[in-house]
Amino acid sequence: MSPWPFTPSQPRDYSLPNASWSSEMQRLYEHYNNLCEMETEGGEKIKGAWRRLPSYNRSLKYATGGQCLSKLLQGKARIFTRNIEEQGAGFEYVVFVNKQEKTCVCVFQAGHLLEGPPGHVHGGAIATIIDSVTGTHATYLSGPVMTANLTVNYRSPIPLGSVVLVHSSLDKTEGRKTFLSCQVTSTDGSKMHTEATGIACLCPLVWATSWDSDGQSSRCGDGSSYCSERTAEAKQSPWAVGVLFECILFLNDQFSKTFTSH
Numbered sequence: 001m002s003p004w005p006f007t008p009s010q011p012r013d014y015s016l017p018n019a020s021w022s023s024e025m026q027r028l029y030e031h032y033n034n035l036c037e038m039e040t041e042g043g044e045k046i047k048g049a050w051r052r053l054p055s056y057n058r059s060l061k062y063a064t065g066g067q068c069l070s071k072l073l074q075g076k077a078r079i080f081t082r083n084i085e086e087q088g089a090g091f092e093y094v095v096f097v098n099k100q101e102k103t104c105v106c107v108f109q110a111g112h113l114l115e116g117p118p119g120h121v122h123g124g125a126i127a128t129i130i131d132s133v134t135g136t137h138a139t140y141l142s143g144p145v146m147t148a149n150l151t152v153n154y155r156s157p158i159p160l161g162s163v164v165l166v167h168s169s170l171d172k173t174e175g176r177k178t179f180l181s182c183q184v185t186s187t188d189g190s191k192m193h194t195e196a197t198g199i200a201c202l203c204p205l206v207w208a209t210s211w212d213s214d215g216q217s218s219r220c221g222d223g224s225s226y227c228s229e230r231t232a233e234a235k236q237s238p239w240a241v242g243v244l245f246e247c248i249l250f251l252n253d254q255f256s257k258t259f260t261s262h
C-alpha cells in the first residue's frame with residue numbers, strides 16, 4: 001500500500017457481476033441496469049430514472065467529499081459486507097436508486113456463510129443487508145449518516161443461495177433524521193420475507209454546516225442529483241468540513257501509530 005494517502009487507485013467495484021452470480025441475479029442486474037440508460041427515438045442514449053451505485057470495500061465513497069475521503073482512508077475504513085474474500089460466499093448485492101421517486105432497490109444473493117436456521121439466511125445477515133441498503137439510500141439522499149434506529153419484522157425465511165429484492169423508500173425527513181421503510185421480497189414480489197423501518201441520523205458535523213444563508217438545507221448525498229438545484233457554494237461547505245475532519249482523523253492515526261510503535 002502506498003504510504004501517500006492521495007495516491008490514485010482503481011478499487012474493485014463490487015456491484016458488478018462476477019462468476020458467483022446466479023442467472024436470476026444476473027437477469028435482475030441487467031433489468032435495472034437497462035433502466036439506467038434510455039434510448040430516444042433518434043437512437044440517442046440518455047440517462048434513465050435509475051442509477052446503479054458503484055460499491056467498494058471502503059465505506060466512504062458516496063459521502064459528500066467521499067472521493068477524497070476514501071483516498072485518505074483507503075487502507076482503513078472498511079465495510080464488512082464487502083470484505084468476504086470468496087466470491088458468492090457472503091453478501092452479493094447491487095444497489096440501484098431512482099432519483100425521481102427517491103426509492104432504492106437492491107438485488108441480493110445470500111451466500112453460504114450467511115446461514116442461520118438450516119438452509120436459510122441468518123436474521124442478523126438480513127438486518128445487515130437492510131441496514132446497508134437503507135444506509136446507502138439515506139446517504140445518497142441526505143449525506144453521511146449513522147443508523148439511529150432499525151426495527152425489523154421477519155415474515156418468512158429466506159432460502160440460502162436465493163436472490164431477493166430489498167426495496168427502500170423515503171418516508172420523510174425531519175431535521176437531521178431520514179425515515180425509511182424497507183421490504184425484502186422474492187424477486188417476483190409474491191412473497192414478503194422481511195419488513196423494516198429505520199431512522200438514519202445525519203452526522204452532526206455535516207448537519208451543522210449544511211444550511212444556506214436563506215435557511216434552506218443544502219445536504220447532498222452524491223452532490224449531483226437529489227440536490228442538483230442547490231448552489232455549488234452550498235455543496236462545498238460539508239465537503240470541505242468533511243475533508244478537514246478526515247484529515248484530523250488521519251493525522252491522529254499517524255500519531256497513534258508513531259507512539260504505539262515505540
Ligand SMILES: CCCCCCCCCCCC(=O)SCCNC(=O)CCNC(=O)[C@H](O)C(C)(C)COP(=O)(O)OP(=O)(O)OC[C@H]1O[C@@H](n2cnc3c(N)ncnc32)[C@H](O)[C@@H]1OP(=O)(O)O
Pocket residue numbers: 059060061062063131132133135136139144145146147148149175176177199201204
Ligand atoms: C458514507 C457511507 C456510504 C456507504 C454506505 C454505507 C452503508 C452502511 C450503513 C451502515 C450504517 C450503520 O450501521 S451505522 C452503525 C450503527 N449505528 C450506530 O452505531 C449509531 C450509534 N448512535 C449514535 O452515534 C448516536 O446516537 C446518533 C449519531 C445516531 C445520534 O446522536 P447525536 O448526534 O448525539 O444526536 P441526538 O441529539 O441524540 O439525536 C438526533 C435526533 O435523532 C433522534 N434519535 C436518536 N436516536 C434515536 C432512536 N434510536 N430512535 C429514534 N430517534 C432517535 C433524537 O431524538 C433526535 O431527534 P430530534 O430531537 O432532532 O428531533
